[in-house]
Amino acid sequence: MSAFRFRLQPVLDIKTQEKENLQVLYSLAREKLFHRNGDLDNLQQKKYSHLNDLSSETGEAIDPWGRQASWNFINYLGREIEQVTQDIKKLQQRVEEKQQKLVEKYKEEKGLEKLKGNRKKAHYREMERLAQKEVDEMAQQLFLQNRGTGS
DSSP states (O other): OOOOOOTTHHHHHHHHHHHHHHHHHHHHHHHHHHHHHHHHHHHHHHHHHHHHHHHTOSSSOOOHHHHHHHHHHHHHHHHHHHHHHHHHHHHHHHHHHHHHHHHHHHHHHHHHHHHHHHHHHHHHHHHHHHHHHHHHHHHHHHHHHHHHHHO
C-alpha cells in the first residue's frame, strides 16, 4: 500500500503560518488597544481629580493666575482625551480588521483540512479496494487450481 500524500500540503502549511502570524498581529493590536484605553482612563481620572480640587477651593482666596493655569491644564487634558479617543477608535477598527482576516484564514485552513481529510479517506478506501481485489483474485486462482486438481 502506498502512503497518503496530500498534494496541497505546502499550501496548507502556508495558510497555517499565515494564520499564526495573524494571531500574533491580532494579539498585539488588542494589547495596544488595551493600553490606550488605560491611557484614556488615566487622563480622565486626572481631569476629574483636578476639577474636584478646583471645586473644593471655595473658602480660599482666588488666585487668578492659578485658576488660569488650572483651566489651561484642564483644556490640555480635554484635547489629550480627544486625541486618545480618536486613537482608540482607529485601534478598534484595526482590531476588527485583524479579527476578520483571522476568521478568513481559519476558514481557509479549515477548508483545506477538510479537503485533506476527505482525500485521505478516499485514498485509504481505494487502497482497501485494491487490497480486496488482490485477495479476491488470489482466492479465485486458488479455487480454480483446487478445482482443476480435485476433478
